[in-house]
Amino acid sequence: MTSNTAPAAQAVIVRHEHAELLELPAAAFRLLADSGTTQGALGVNRLSLGTGADGAKPHYHARSWELFYVIDGTMEFLLDDRLSIAGLRSGRHG
Numbered sequence: 344m345t346s347n348t349a350p351a352a353q354a355v356i357v358r359h360e361h362a363e364l365l366e367l368p369a370a371a372f373r374l375l376a377d378s379g380t381t382q383g384a385l386g387v388n389r390l391s392l393g394t395g396a397d398g399a400k401p402h403y404h405a406r407s408w409e410l411f412y413v414i415d416g417t418m419e420f421l422l423d424d425r426l427s428i429a430g431l432r433s434g435r436h437g
Contacts, residue, residue, distance in 0.1 A: 355380055355387075362389070369396035378407035385410055392418075 355376045362373040375387040385408040392398060394416070401421055411418070417430030 357387075369393045370398075378404075381407070383407055 357375045359373075362375050365372040365374070369392065371391045373389040375389060377386050378384070381387070383406055386404070387410070390398065398418070411420070411429065413430040415431065417428055420427045420429065
């Protein structure tokens with residue numbers, strides 16, 4: 344068995360009304376936790392996009408990971424040079 348030597352992380356709880364809201368032309372973006380809050384592990388956002396709306400332009404995060412959980416519909420992700428589709432209608436949940 345291997346032991347985990349990473350420092351213990353604390354739970355992060357953000358209530359909907361406390362999340363920072365950024366209004367975008369075709370989306371609503373709520374910042375739930377940034378890499379400073381998660382000890383550099385990841386950034387957590389809730390992004391609601393309208394049908395056919397574009398998300399962020401291709402970009403890279405040097406200090407943390409991004410995690411996506413598709414609640415409804417489908418979303419296309421460009422990962423390096425590969426297009427990946429996730430969501431309820433794609434057969435790939437999450």
